[in-house]
Amino acid sequence: MNSGKTALVNHLIDRLPDDYKVFYINLRGRFISNYDDFIKVLFDVEREARYERIKKFLKPVAAVLPESYNGIPIPKDTFLKLFKEKEVEDAFVYIETVLRAFYESGRSPVLIIDELQVIGDMKIDGHLIYKLFNFFVRLTKELHLAHVFVISSDSLFIERVYSEAMLKGRCRYLLVDDFDYDTTAAFLKGHDITCEDMQVTWEYCGGKPVCLVELINSRNREEKAKEMFTFGTGELETRLKLVKELGDEIMIGSKRCDVHYEKLVSTLKMFVSREEIGMNEVDEVSKRYLVKENILFVDPLTAMMKPQSQLDLSAIRKVVGIA
Structure with missing residues:
Protein backbone atom coordinates (compact mmCIF):
# COMPACT_ATOMS: atom_id res chain seq x y z
CA MET A 1 0.00 0.00 0.00
CA ASN A 2 1.25 3.48 -0.87
CA SER A 3 1.28 4.94 2.63
CA GLY A 4 4.79 6.30 3.07
CA LYS A 5 6.69 3.15 4.02
CA THR A 6 10.11 4.44 2.94
CA ALA A 7 9.61 7.75 4.74
CA LEU A 8 8.58 5.85 7.88
CA VAL A 9 11.65 3.61 7.72
CA ASN A 10 14.00 6.56 7.26
CA HIS A 11 12.32 8.26 10.22
CA LEU A 12 12.93 5.17 12.37
CA ILE A 13 16.54 4.85 11.21
CA ASP A 14 17.24 8.41 12.32
CA ARG A 15 15.94 7.60 15.80
CA LEU A 16 17.66 4.30 16.48
CA PRO A 17 20.05 4.20 19.46
CA ASP A 18 23.79 4.43 18.83
CA ASP A 19 24.32 0.72 19.43
CA TYR A 20 22.50 -0.15 16.19
CA LYS A 21 24.24 -0.25 12.80
CA VAL A 22 21.95 0.08 9.80
CA PHE A 23 22.58 -1.28 6.31
CA TYR A 24 19.91 0.15 4.02
CA ILE A 25 19.54 -1.05 0.43
CA ASN A 26 16.89 0.65 -1.71
CA LEU A 27 16.08 -1.18 -4.95
CA ARG A 28 13.59 1.44 -6.13
CA GLY A 29 14.28 2.40 -9.73
CA ARG A 30 17.08 -0.18 -10.09
CA PHE A 31 17.08 -2.54 -13.07
CA ILE A 32 18.10 -6.01 -11.90
CA SER A 33 17.94 -8.86 -14.39
CA ASN A 34 20.87 -11.11 -13.48
CA GLU A 46 34.96 0.54 -1.03
CA ARG A 47 37.61 2.40 -3.00
CA GLU A 48 41.30 2.47 -2.17
CA ALA A 49 40.97 5.49 0.12
CA ARG A 50 38.91 3.44 2.56
CA TYR A 51 40.37 -0.01 1.94
CA GLU A 52 42.53 -0.06 5.08
CA ARG A 53 39.60 0.96 7.25
CA ILE A 54 37.51 -1.90 5.88
CA LYS A 55 40.28 -4.41 6.60
CA LYS A 56 40.35 -3.19 10.20
CA PHE A 57 36.58 -3.30 10.36
CA LEU A 58 36.56 -7.02 9.61
CA LYS A 59 38.78 -7.80 12.64
CA PRO A 60 36.17 -6.49 13.85
CA VAL A 61 35.97 -2.77 14.50
CA ALA A 62 32.49 -1.28 14.50
CA ALA A 63 33.22 2.44 14.37
CA VAL A 64 34.63 2.71 10.86
CA LEU A 65 31.37 3.27 9.02
CA PRO A 66 28.51 5.75 9.17
CA GLU A 67 25.56 4.91 11.41
CA SER A 68 23.45 4.15 8.36
CA TYR A 69 25.03 2.58 5.31
CA ASN A 70 23.63 2.27 1.77
CA GLY A 71 24.61 -1.32 1.02
CA ILE A 72 26.98 -3.83 2.56
CA PRO A 73 30.55 -2.41 2.65
CA ILE A 74 33.08 -4.46 0.72
CA PRO A 75 36.69 -3.99 -0.45
CA LYS A 76 36.97 -3.68 -4.21
CA ASP A 77 39.06 -6.83 -4.71
CA THR A 78 36.59 -8.95 -2.73
CA PHE A 79 33.72 -7.47 -4.73
CA LEU A 80 35.43 -8.30 -8.02
CA LYS A 81 35.97 -11.88 -6.85
CA LEU A 82 32.28 -12.27 -6.03
CA PHE A 83 31.46 -10.68 -9.36
CA LYS A 84 33.69 -13.16 -11.18
CA GLU A 85 32.72 -16.34 -9.35
CA LYS A 86 28.96 -15.65 -9.63
CA GLU A 87 28.14 -17.72 -6.55
CA VAL A 88 25.31 -16.09 -4.63
CA GLU A 89 26.10 -18.22 -1.57
CA ASP A 90 29.55 -16.58 -1.41
CA ALA A 91 27.85 -13.20 -1.24
CA PHE A 92 25.68 -14.45 1.62
CA VAL A 93 28.73 -15.75 3.49
CA TYR A 94 30.43 -12.37 3.16
CA ILE A 95 27.33 -10.52 4.42
CA GLU A 96 27.08 -12.89 7.37
CA THR A 97 30.75 -12.24 8.19
CA VAL A 98 30.23 -8.47 8.13
CA LEU A 99 27.14 -8.63 10.33
CA ARG A 100 28.85 -11.01 12.75
CA ALA A 101 31.73 -8.53 13.09
CA PHE A 102 29.35 -5.84 14.27
CA TYR A 103 27.37 -8.20 16.47
CA GLU A 104 30.48 -9.46 18.27
CA SER A 105 31.66 -5.89 18.84
CA GLY A 106 28.46 -5.00 20.67
CA ARG A 107 26.55 -3.37 17.81
CA SER A 108 23.16 -4.64 16.63
CA LYS A 123 16.53 -16.83 -11.09
CA ILE A 124 20.01 -17.94 -10.04
CA ASP A 125 19.84 -21.73 -9.84
CA GLY A 126 16.20 -21.33 -8.84
CA HIS A 127 14.31 -18.27 -7.65
CA LEU A 128 16.70 -15.91 -5.88
CA ILE A 129 13.96 -14.56 -3.64
CA TYR A 130 13.60 -17.88 -1.80
CA LYS A 131 17.35 -18.14 -1.26
CA LEU A 132 17.30 -14.62 0.13
CA PHE A 133 14.53 -15.33 2.60
CA ASN A 134 16.16 -18.56 3.73
CA PHE A 135 19.29 -16.49 4.34
CA PHE A 136 17.28 -13.90 6.28
CA VAL A 137 15.80 -16.66 8.45
CA ARG A 138 19.33 -17.92 9.12
CA LEU A 139 20.51 -14.44 10.16
CA THR A 140 17.57 -13.88 12.49
CA LYS A 141 15.99 -17.07 13.78
CA GLU A 142 19.06 -19.32 13.72
CA LEU A 143 22.09 -17.10 14.35
CA HIS A 144 20.40 -14.07 15.98
CA SER A 163 2.80 -18.22 1.39
CA GLU A 164 5.47 -19.81 -0.81
CA ALA A 165 8.67 -19.07 1.12
CA MET A 166 7.31 -20.84 4.21
CA LEU A 167 7.64 -17.75 6.39
CA LYS A 168 4.69 -18.43 8.68
CA GLY A 169 5.97 -18.35 12.24
CA ARG A 170 9.36 -17.09 11.06
CA CYS A 171 8.58 -13.44 10.43
CA ARG A 172 6.22 -10.64 11.38
CA TYR A 173 4.09 -8.96 8.74
CA LEU A 174 3.71 -5.23 9.41
CA LEU A 175 1.10 -3.34 7.41
CA VAL A 176 1.86 0.35 6.92
CA ASP A 177 -1.71 1.51 6.38
CA ASP A 178 -3.50 4.83 6.07
CA PHE A 179 -4.56 6.60 9.27
CA ASP A 180 -7.92 5.70 10.76
CA TYR A 181 -10.46 8.47 11.40
CA ASP A 182 -9.31 9.30 14.94
CA THR A 183 -5.63 9.41 13.94
CA THR A 184 -6.48 11.58 10.94
CA ALA A 185 -8.42 13.98 13.15
CA ALA A 186 -5.53 14.16 15.63
CA PHE A 187 -3.04 14.74 12.82
CA LEU A 188 -5.10 17.59 11.37
CA LYS A 189 -5.98 19.15 14.72
CA GLY A 190 -2.86 21.30 14.88
CA HIS A 191 -3.28 22.69 11.37
CA ASP A 192 -6.30 24.97 11.71
CA ILE A 193 -8.68 22.38 10.25
CA THR A 194 -12.37 23.13 10.82
CA CYS A 195 -14.95 20.42 11.42
CA GLU A 196 -16.29 21.07 7.93
CA ASP A 197 -12.79 20.70 6.43
CA MET A 198 -12.32 17.50 8.40
CA GLN A 199 -15.47 15.95 6.97
CA VAL A 200 -14.49 16.93 3.43
CA GLY A 207 -6.26 8.97 6.11
CA LYS A 208 -3.63 8.84 3.37
CA PRO A 209 -0.70 10.94 4.69
CA VAL A 210 0.42 12.36 1.33
CA CYS A 211 -3.10 13.62 0.59
CA LEU A 212 -3.45 15.09 4.07
CA VAL A 213 -0.22 17.05 3.67
CA GLU A 214 -1.43 18.42 0.33
CA LEU A 215 -4.67 19.58 1.92
CA ILE A 216 -2.89 21.15 4.89
CA ASN A 217 -0.74 23.19 2.51
CA SER A 218 -3.68 24.28 0.38
CA ARG A 219 -5.48 27.59 0.85
CA ASN A 220 -8.82 26.22 -0.36
CA ARG A 221 -8.96 22.75 1.13
CA GLU A 222 -12.38 21.78 -0.17
CA GLU A 223 -11.39 22.79 -3.69
CA LYS A 224 -8.12 20.85 -3.39
CA ALA A 225 -9.93 17.74 -2.14
CA LYS A 226 -12.34 17.87 -5.06
CA GLU A 227 -9.44 18.41 -7.44
CA MET A 228 -7.69 15.26 -6.17
CA PHE A 229 -10.94 13.33 -6.43
CA THR A 230 -11.48 14.49 -10.02
CA PHE A 231 -7.92 13.53 -10.91
CA GLY A 232 -8.30 10.08 -9.34
CA THR A 233 -11.61 9.51 -11.08
CA GLY A 234 -10.12 10.56 -14.42
CA GLU A 235 -7.19 8.18 -14.00
CA LEU A 236 -9.49 5.23 -13.36
CA GLU A 237 -11.81 6.13 -16.23
CA THR A 238 -8.86 6.37 -18.61
CA ARG A 239 -7.40 3.06 -17.46
CA LEU A 240 -10.70 1.25 -18.00
CA LYS A 241 -11.26 2.98 -21.34
CA LEU A 242 -7.87 1.83 -22.60
CA VAL A 243 -8.60 -1.75 -21.64
CA LYS A 244 -12.06 -1.57 -23.24
CA GLU A 245 -10.82 -0.15 -26.54
CA LEU A 246 -7.30 -1.53 -26.87
CA GLY A 247 -7.19 -4.47 -24.50
CA ASP A 248 -4.29 -5.27 -22.18
CA GLU A 249 -2.39 -8.25 -20.85
CA ILE A 250 -0.27 -9.25 -17.88
CA MET A 251 2.25 -11.98 -17.21
CA ILE A 252 1.41 -14.58 -14.57
CA GLU A 275 -15.17 -1.54 1.49
CA GLU A 276 -13.25 -4.79 1.06
CA ILE A 277 -13.73 -8.16 -0.62
CA GLY A 278 -12.12 -11.58 -0.41
CA MET A 279 -9.20 -11.89 -2.80
CA ASN A 280 -10.56 -15.20 -4.07
CA GLU A 281 -13.94 -13.71 -4.97
CA VAL A 282 -12.59 -12.46 -8.29
CA ASP A 283 -10.68 -14.00 -11.18
CA GLU A 284 -6.90 -14.10 -10.86
CA VAL A 285 -6.18 -11.93 -13.91
CA SER A 286 -8.42 -9.07 -12.77
CA LYS A 287 -7.04 -9.29 -9.24
CA ARG A 288 -3.43 -9.10 -10.36
CA TYR A 289 -4.09 -6.36 -12.89
CA LEU A 290 -5.92 -4.09 -10.44
CA VAL A 291 -3.21 -4.58 -7.82
CA LYS A 292 -0.46 -4.01 -10.38
CA GLU A 293 -2.12 -0.73 -11.40
CA ASN A 294 -2.23 0.38 -7.74
CA ILE A 295 -6.01 0.44 -7.70
CA LEU A 296 -6.48 -2.39 -5.21
CA PHE A 297 -4.38 -3.75 -2.36
CA VAL A 298 -4.15 -7.33 -1.04
CA ASP A 299 -3.64 -8.09 2.65
CA PRO A 300 -1.98 -11.55 2.80
CA LEU A 301 -2.91 -12.12 6.44
CA THR A 302 -6.64 -11.56 5.99
CA ALA A 303 -6.83 -12.62 2.31
CA MET A 304 -8.89 -9.49 1.69
CA MET A 305 -8.65 -6.83 -1.02
CA LYS A 306 -9.54 -3.17 -0.76
CA PRO A 307 -8.87 0.05 -2.68
CA GLN A 308 -5.52 1.72 -2.10
CA SER A 309 -7.19 4.65 -0.34
CA GLN A 310 -10.50 6.30 0.50
CA LEU A 311 -9.92 8.46 -2.56
CA ASP A 312 -9.66 5.33 -4.73
CA LEU A 313 -12.79 3.87 -3.13
CA SER A 314 -14.77 7.03 -3.86
CA ALA A 315 -13.44 7.13 -7.43
CA ILE A 316 -14.36 3.48 -7.99
CA ARG A 317 -17.89 4.03 -6.71
CA LYS A 318 -18.38 6.95 -9.07
CA VAL A 319 -16.78 5.40 -12.16
CA VAL A 320 -18.39 1.95 -12.11
CA GLY A 321 -21.81 3.60 -12.07
CA ILE A 322 -21.11 4.96 -15.55
CA ALA A 323 -18.69 2.35 -16.92
Missing part, protein backbone atom coordinates in the same frame (compact mmCIF):
# COMPACT_ATOMS: atom_id res chain seq x y z
CA TYR A 35 23.48 -11.98 -10.85
CA ASP A 36 25.81 -9.14 -11.86
CA ASP A 37 23.07 -6.53 -11.38
CA PHE A 38 22.11 -8.06 -8.05
CA ILE A 39 25.67 -7.97 -6.69
CA LYS A 40 26.11 -4.36 -7.81
CA VAL A 41 23.11 -3.13 -5.82
CA LEU A 42 23.75 -5.37 -2.82
CA PHE A 43 27.22 -4.06 -2.09
CA ASP A 44 28.84 -0.68 -1.70
CA VAL A 45 32.31 -1.04 -3.20
CA PRO A 109 23.10 -4.88 12.81
CA VAL A 110 19.88 -3.91 11.06
CA LEU A 111 19.56 -4.96 7.41
CA ILE A 112 16.81 -3.17 5.46
CA ILE A 113 15.96 -3.93 1.83
CA ASP A 114 13.40 -1.61 0.26
CA GLU A 115 11.25 -2.53 -2.77
CA LEU A 116 12.46 -6.14 -2.82
CA GLN A 117 9.83 -7.10 -5.41
CA VAL A 118 12.27 -5.78 -8.03
CA ILE A 119 14.02 -9.17 -7.95
CA GLY A 120 10.83 -11.18 -7.46
CA ASP A 121 11.15 -13.38 -10.57
CA MET A 122 14.93 -13.37 -10.91
CA LEU A 145 22.97 -11.85 14.28
CA ALA A 146 20.73 -9.13 12.89
CA HIS A 147 17.31 -7.61 12.51
CA VAL A 148 16.08 -7.86 8.91
CA PHE A 149 13.33 -5.71 7.41
CA VAL A 150 12.00 -6.29 3.89
CA ILE A 151 9.80 -3.56 2.43
CA SER A 152 7.56 -3.76 -0.61
CA SER A 153 4.72 -1.76 -2.13
CA ASP A 154 3.64 -4.80 -4.16
CA SER A 155 1.04 -6.57 -2.03
CA LEU A 156 0.80 -9.56 -4.39
CA PHE A 157 4.55 -10.06 -4.07
CA ILE A 158 4.22 -10.04 -0.27
CA GLU A 159 1.31 -12.49 -0.43
CA ARG A 160 3.27 -14.81 -2.72
CA VAL A 161 6.46 -14.74 -0.64
CA TYR A 162 4.58 -15.08 2.63
CA THR A 201 -10.99 15.58 3.99
CA TRP A 202 -12.21 12.23 5.25
CA GLU A 203 -14.85 11.91 2.52
CA TYR A 204 -12.39 12.49 -0.30
CA CYS A 205 -8.99 11.44 1.04
CA GLY A 206 -9.48 9.28 4.11
CA GLY A 253 4.46 -16.75 -14.19
CA SER A 254 5.49 -17.52 -17.77
CA LYS A 255 1.96 -17.21 -19.14
CA ARG A 256 0.68 -14.11 -20.94
CA CYS A 257 -2.94 -13.47 -19.95
CA ASP A 258 -5.54 -11.17 -21.51
CA VAL A 259 -7.23 -8.59 -19.29
CA HIS A 260 -11.00 -8.31 -19.82
CA TYR A 261 -12.81 -5.01 -19.37
CA GLU A 262 -16.08 -6.62 -18.29
CA LYS A 263 -14.38 -8.62 -15.55
CA LEU A 264 -12.55 -5.55 -14.27
CA VAL A 265 -15.79 -3.60 -14.01
CA SER A 266 -17.52 -6.56 -12.36
CA THR A 267 -14.76 -6.69 -9.75
CA LEU A 268 -14.88 -2.97 -9.06
CA LYS A 269 -18.67 -2.99 -8.73
CA MET A 270 -18.29 -5.16 -5.64
CA PHE A 271 -16.97 -2.05 -3.87
CA VAL A 272 -20.16 -0.06 -4.43
CA SER A 273 -21.63 -1.60 -1.29
CA ARG A 274 -18.49 -3.00 0.37
Whole structure:
Protein backbone atom coordinates (compact mmCIF):
# COMPACT_ATOMS: atom_id res chain seq x y z
CA MET A 1 0.00 0.00 0.00
CA ASN A 2 1.25 3.48 -0.87
CA SER A 3 1.28 4.94 2.63
CA GLY A 4 4.79 6.30 3.07
CA LYS A 5 6.69 3.15 4.02
CA THR A 6 10.11 4.44 2.94
CA ALA A 7 9.61 7.75 4.74
CA LEU A 8 8.58 5.85 7.88
CA VAL A 9 11.65 3.61 7.72
CA ASN A 10 14.00 6.56 7.26
CA HIS A 11 12.32 8.26 10.22
CA LEU A 12 12.93 5.17 12.37
CA ILE A 13 16.54 4.85 11.21
CA ASP A 14 17.24 8.41 12.32
CA ARG A 15 15.94 7.60 15.80
CA LEU A 16 17.66 4.30 16.48
CA PRO A 17 20.05 4.20 19.46
CA ASP A 18 23.79 4.43 18.83
CA ASP A 19 24.32 0.72 19.43
CA TYR A 20 22.50 -0.15 16.19
CA LYS A 21 24.24 -0.25 12.80
CA VAL A 22 21.95 0.08 9.80
CA PHE A 23 22.58 -1.28 6.31
CA TYR A 24 19.91 0.15 4.02
CA ILE A 25 19.54 -1.05 0.43
CA ASN A 26 16.89 0.65 -1.71
CA LEU A 27 16.08 -1.18 -4.95
CA ARG A 28 13.59 1.44 -6.13
CA GLY A 29 14.28 2.40 -9.73
CA ARG A 30 17.08 -0.18 -10.09
CA PHE A 31 17.08 -2.54 -13.07
CA ILE A 32 18.10 -6.01 -11.90
CA SER A 33 17.94 -8.86 -14.39
CA ASN A 34 20.87 -11.11 -13.48
CA TYR A 35 23.48 -11.98 -10.85
CA ASP A 36 25.81 -9.14 -11.86
CA ASP A 37 23.07 -6.53 -11.38
CA PHE A 38 22.11 -8.06 -8.05
CA ILE A 39 25.67 -7.97 -6.69
CA LYS A 40 26.11 -4.36 -7.81
CA VAL A 41 23.11 -3.13 -5.82
CA LEU A 42 23.75 -5.37 -2.82
CA PHE A 43 27.22 -4.06 -2.09
CA ASP A 44 28.84 -0.68 -1.70
CA VAL A 45 32.31 -1.04 -3.20
CA GLU A 46 34.96 0.54 -1.03
CA ARG A 47 37.61 2.40 -3.00
CA GLU A 48 41.30 2.47 -2.17
CA ALA A 49 40.97 5.49 0.12
CA ARG A 50 38.91 3.44 2.56
CA TYR A 51 40.37 -0.01 1.94
CA GLU A 52 42.53 -0.06 5.08
CA ARG A 53 39.60 0.96 7.25
CA ILE A 54 37.51 -1.90 5.88
CA LYS A 55 40.28 -4.41 6.60
CA LYS A 56 40.35 -3.19 10.20
CA PHE A 57 36.58 -3.30 10.36
CA LEU A 58 36.56 -7.02 9.61
CA LYS A 59 38.78 -7.80 12.64
CA PRO A 60 36.17 -6.49 13.85
CA VAL A 61 35.97 -2.77 14.50
CA ALA A 62 32.49 -1.28 14.50
CA ALA A 63 33.22 2.44 14.37
CA VAL A 64 34.63 2.71 10.86
CA LEU A 65 31.37 3.27 9.02
CA PRO A 66 28.51 5.75 9.17
CA GLU A 67 25.56 4.91 11.41
CA SER A 68 23.45 4.15 8.36
CA TYR A 69 25.03 2.58 5.31
CA ASN A 70 23.63 2.27 1.77
CA GLY A 71 24.61 -1.32 1.02
CA ILE A 72 26.98 -3.83 2.56
CA PRO A 73 30.55 -2.41 2.65
CA ILE A 74 33.08 -4.46 0.72
CA PRO A 75 36.69 -3.99 -0.45
CA LYS A 76 36.97 -3.68 -4.21
CA ASP A 77 39.06 -6.83 -4.71
CA THR A 78 36.59 -8.95 -2.73
CA PHE A 79 33.72 -7.47 -4.73
CA LEU A 80 35.43 -8.30 -8.02
CA LYS A 81 35.97 -11.88 -6.85
CA LEU A 82 32.28 -12.27 -6.03
CA PHE A 83 31.46 -10.68 -9.36
CA LYS A 84 33.69 -13.16 -11.18
CA GLU A 85 32.72 -16.34 -9.35
CA LYS A 86 28.96 -15.65 -9.63
CA GLU A 87 28.14 -17.72 -6.55
CA VAL A 88 25.31 -16.09 -4.63
CA GLU A 89 26.10 -18.22 -1.57
CA ASP A 90 29.55 -16.58 -1.41
CA ALA A 91 27.85 -13.20 -1.24
CA PHE A 92 25.68 -14.45 1.62
CA VAL A 93 28.73 -15.75 3.49
CA TYR A 94 30.43 -12.37 3.16
CA ILE A 95 27.33 -10.52 4.42
CA GLU A 96 27.08 -12.89 7.37
CA THR A 97 30.75 -12.24 8.19
CA VAL A 98 30.23 -8.47 8.13
CA LEU A 99 27.14 -8.63 10.33
CA ARG A 100 28.85 -11.01 12.75
CA ALA A 101 31.73 -8.53 13.09
CA PHE A 102 29.35 -5.84 14.27
CA TYR A 103 27.37 -8.20 16.47
CA GLU A 104 30.48 -9.46 18.27
CA SER A 105 31.66 -5.89 18.84
CA GLY A 106 28.46 -5.00 20.67
CA ARG A 107 26.55 -3.37 17.81
CA SER A 108 23.16 -4.64 16.63
CA PRO A 109 23.10 -4.88 12.81
CA VAL A 110 19.88 -3.91 11.06
CA LEU A 111 19.56 -4.96 7.41
CA ILE A 112 16.81 -3.17 5.46
CA ILE A 113 15.96 -3.93 1.83
CA ASP A 114 13.40 -1.61 0.26
CA GLU A 115 11.25 -2.53 -2.77
CA LEU A 116 12.46 -6.14 -2.82
CA GLN A 117 9.83 -7.10 -5.41
CA VAL A 118 12.27 -5.78 -8.03
CA ILE A 119 14.02 -9.17 -7.95
CA GLY A 120 10.83 -11.18 -7.46
CA ASP A 121 11.15 -13.38 -10.57
CA MET A 122 14.93 -13.37 -10.91
CA LYS A 123 16.53 -16.83 -11.09
CA ILE A 124 20.01 -17.94 -10.04
CA ASP A 125 19.84 -21.73 -9.84
CA GLY A 126 16.20 -21.33 -8.84
CA HIS A 127 14.31 -18.27 -7.65
CA LEU A 128 16.70 -15.91 -5.88
CA ILE A 129 13.96 -14.56 -3.64
CA TYR A 130 13.60 -17.88 -1.80
CA LYS A 131 17.35 -18.14 -1.26
CA LEU A 132 17.30 -14.62 0.13
CA PHE A 133 14.53 -15.33 2.60
CA ASN A 134 16.16 -18.56 3.73
CA PHE A 135 19.29 -16.49 4.34
CA PHE A 136 17.28 -13.90 6.28
CA VAL A 137 15.80 -16.66 8.45
CA ARG A 138 19.33 -17.92 9.12
CA LEU A 139 20.51 -14.44 10.16
CA THR A 140 17.57 -13.88 12.49
CA LYS A 141 15.99 -17.07 13.78
CA GLU A 142 19.06 -19.32 13.72
CA LEU A 143 22.09 -17.10 14.35
CA HIS A 144 20.40 -14.07 15.98
CA LEU A 145 22.97 -11.85 14.28
CA ALA A 146 20.73 -9.13 12.89
CA HIS A 147 17.31 -7.61 12.51
CA VAL A 148 16.08 -7.86 8.91
CA PHE A 149 13.33 -5.71 7.41
CA VAL A 150 12.00 -6.29 3.89
CA ILE A 151 9.80 -3.56 2.43
CA SER A 152 7.56 -3.76 -0.61
CA SER A 153 4.72 -1.76 -2.13
CA ASP A 154 3.64 -4.80 -4.16
CA SER A 155 1.04 -6.57 -2.03
CA LEU A 156 0.80 -9.56 -4.39
CA PHE A 157 4.55 -10.06 -4.07
CA ILE A 158 4.22 -10.04 -0.27
CA GLU A 159 1.31 -12.49 -0.43
CA ARG A 160 3.27 -14.81 -2.72
CA VAL A 161 6.46 -14.74 -0.64
CA TYR A 162 4.58 -15.08 2.63
CA SER A 163 2.80 -18.22 1.39
CA GLU A 164 5.47 -19.81 -0.81
CA ALA A 165 8.67 -19.07 1.12
CA MET A 166 7.31 -20.84 4.21
CA LEU A 167 7.64 -17.75 6.39
CA LYS A 168 4.69 -18.43 8.68
CA GLY A 169 5.97 -18.35 12.24
CA ARG A 170 9.36 -17.09 11.06
CA CYS A 171 8.58 -13.44 10.43
CA ARG A 172 6.22 -10.64 11.38
CA TYR A 173 4.09 -8.96 8.74
CA LEU A 174 3.71 -5.23 9.41
CA LEU A 175 1.10 -3.34 7.41
CA VAL A 176 1.86 0.35 6.92
CA ASP A 177 -1.71 1.51 6.38
CA ASP A 178 -3.50 4.83 6.07
CA PHE A 179 -4.56 6.60 9.27
CA ASP A 180 -7.92 5.70 10.76
CA TYR A 181 -10.46 8.47 11.40
CA ASP A 182 -9.31 9.30 14.94
CA THR A 183 -5.63 9.41 13.94
CA THR A 184 -6.48 11.58 10.94
CA ALA A 185 -8.42 13.98 13.15
CA ALA A 186 -5.53 14.16 15.63
CA PHE A 187 -3.04 14.74 12.82
CA LEU A 188 -5.10 17.59 11.37
CA LYS A 189 -5.98 19.15 14.72
CA GLY A 190 -2.86 21.30 14.88
CA HIS A 191 -3.28 22.69 11.37
CA ASP A 192 -6.30 24.97 11.71
CA ILE A 193 -8.68 22.38 10.25
CA THR A 194 -12.37 23.13 10.82
CA CYS A 195 -14.95 20.42 11.42
CA GLU A 196 -16.29 21.07 7.93
CA ASP A 197 -12.79 20.70 6.43
CA MET A 198 -12.32 17.50 8.40
CA GLN A 199 -15.47 15.95 6.97
CA VAL A 200 -14.49 16.93 3.43
CA THR A 201 -10.99 15.58 3.99
CA TRP A 202 -12.21 12.23 5.25
CA GLU A 203 -14.85 11.91 2.52
CA TYR A 204 -12.39 12.49 -0.30
CA CYS A 205 -8.99 11.44 1.04
CA GLY A 206 -9.48 9.28 4.11
CA GLY A 207 -6.26 8.97 6.11
CA LYS A 208 -3.63 8.84 3.37
CA PRO A 209 -0.70 10.94 4.69
CA VAL A 210 0.42 12.36 1.33
CA CYS A 211 -3.10 13.62 0.59
CA LEU A 212 -3.45 15.09 4.07
CA VAL A 213 -0.22 17.05 3.67
CA GLU A 214 -1.43 18.42 0.33
CA LEU A 215 -4.67 19.58 1.92
CA ILE A 216 -2.89 21.15 4.89
CA ASN A 217 -0.74 23.19 2.51
CA SER A 218 -3.68 24.28 0.38
CA ARG A 219 -5.48 27.59 0.85
CA ASN A 220 -8.82 26.22 -0.36
CA ARG A 221 -8.96 22.75 1.13
CA GLU A 222 -12.38 21.78 -0.17
CA GLU A 223 -11.39 22.79 -3.69
CA LYS A 224 -8.12 20.85 -3.39
CA ALA A 225 -9.93 17.74 -2.14
CA LYS A 226 -12.34 17.87 -5.06
CA GLU A 227 -9.44 18.41 -7.44
CA MET A 228 -7.69 15.26 -6.17
CA PHE A 229 -10.94 13.33 -6.43
CA THR A 230 -11.48 14.49 -10.02
CA PHE A 231 -7.92 13.53 -10.91
CA GLY A 232 -8.30 10.08 -9.34
CA THR A 233 -11.61 9.51 -11.08
CA GLY A 234 -10.12 10.56 -14.42
CA GLU A 235 -7.19 8.18 -14.00
CA LEU A 236 -9.49 5.23 -13.36
CA GLU A 237 -11.81 6.13 -16.23
CA THR A 238 -8.86 6.37 -18.61
CA ARG A 239 -7.40 3.06 -17.46
CA LEU A 240 -10.70 1.25 -18.00
CA LYS A 241 -11.26 2.98 -21.34
CA LEU A 242 -7.87 1.83 -22.60
CA VAL A 243 -8.60 -1.75 -21.64
CA LYS A 244 -12.06 -1.57 -23.24
CA GLU A 245 -10.82 -0.15 -26.54
CA LEU A 246 -7.30 -1.53 -26.87
CA GLY A 247 -7.19 -4.47 -24.50
CA ASP A 248 -4.29 -5.27 -22.18
CA GLU A 249 -2.39 -8.25 -20.85
CA ILE A 250 -0.27 -9.25 -17.88
CA MET A 251 2.25 -11.98 -17.21
CA ILE A 252 1.41 -14.58 -14.57
CA GLY A 253 4.46 -16.75 -14.19
CA SER A 254 5.49 -17.52 -17.77
CA LYS A 255 1.96 -17.21 -19.14
CA ARG A 256 0.68 -14.11 -20.94
CA CYS A 257 -2.94 -13.47 -19.95
CA ASP A 258 -5.54 -11.17 -21.51
CA VAL A 259 -7.23 -8.59 -19.29
CA HIS A 260 -11.00 -8.31 -19.82
CA TYR A 261 -12.81 -5.01 -19.37
CA GLU A 262 -16.08 -6.62 -18.29
CA LYS A 263 -14.38 -8.62 -15.55
CA LEU A 264 -12.55 -5.55 -14.27
CA VAL A 265 -15.79 -3.60 -14.01
CA SER A 266 -17.52 -6.56 -12.36
CA THR A 267 -14.76 -6.69 -9.75
CA LEU A 268 -14.88 -2.97 -9.06
CA LYS A 269 -18.67 -2.99 -8.73
CA MET A 270 -18.29 -5.16 -5.64
CA PHE A 271 -16.97 -2.05 -3.87
CA VAL A 272 -20.16 -0.06 -4.43
CA SER A 273 -21.63 -1.60 -1.29
CA ARG A 274 -18.49 -3.00 0.37
CA GLU A 275 -15.17 -1.54 1.49
CA GLU A 276 -13.25 -4.79 1.06
CA ILE A 277 -13.73 -8.16 -0.62
CA GLY A 278 -12.12 -11.58 -0.41
CA MET A 279 -9.20 -11.89 -2.80
CA ASN A 280 -10.56 -15.20 -4.07
CA GLU A 281 -13.94 -13.71 -4.97
CA VAL A 282 -12.59 -12.46 -8.29
CA ASP A 283 -10.68 -14.00 -11.18
CA GLU A 284 -6.90 -14.10 -10.86
CA VAL A 285 -6.18 -11.93 -13.91
CA SER A 286 -8.42 -9.07 -12.77
CA LYS A 287 -7.04 -9.29 -9.24
CA ARG A 288 -3.43 -9.10 -10.36
CA TYR A 289 -4.09 -6.36 -12.89
CA LEU A 290 -5.92 -4.09 -10.44
CA VAL A 291 -3.21 -4.58 -7.82
CA LYS A 292 -0.46 -4.01 -10.38
CA GLU A 293 -2.12 -0.73 -11.40
CA ASN A 294 -2.23 0.38 -7.74
CA ILE A 295 -6.01 0.44 -7.70
CA LEU A 296 -6.48 -2.39 -5.21
CA PHE A 297 -4.38 -3.75 -2.36
CA VAL A 298 -4.15 -7.33 -1.04
CA ASP A 299 -3.64 -8.09 2.65
CA PRO A 300 -1.98 -11.55 2.80
CA LEU A 301 -2.91 -12.12 6.44
CA THR A 302 -6.64 -11.56 5.99
CA ALA A 303 -6.83 -12.62 2.31
CA MET A 304 -8.89 -9.49 1.69
CA MET A 305 -8.65 -6.83 -1.02
CA LYS A 306 -9.54 -3.17 -0.76
CA PRO A 307 -8.87 0.05 -2.68
CA GLN A 308 -5.52 1.72 -2.10
CA SER A 309 -7.19 4.65 -0.34
CA GLN A 310 -10.50 6.30 0.50
CA LEU A 311 -9.92 8.46 -2.56
CA ASP A 312 -9.66 5.33 -4.73
CA LEU A 313 -12.79 3.87 -3.13
CA SER A 314 -14.77 7.03 -3.86
CA ALA A 315 -13.44 7.13 -7.43
CA ILE A 316 -14.36 3.48 -7.99
CA ARG A 317 -17.89 4.03 -6.71
CA LYS A 318 -18.38 6.95 -9.07
CA VAL A 319 -16.78 5.40 -12.16
CA VAL A 320 -18.39 1.95 -12.11
CA GLY A 321 -21.81 3.60 -12.07
CA ILE A 322 -21.11 4.96 -15.55
CA ALA A 323 -18.69 2.35 -16.92
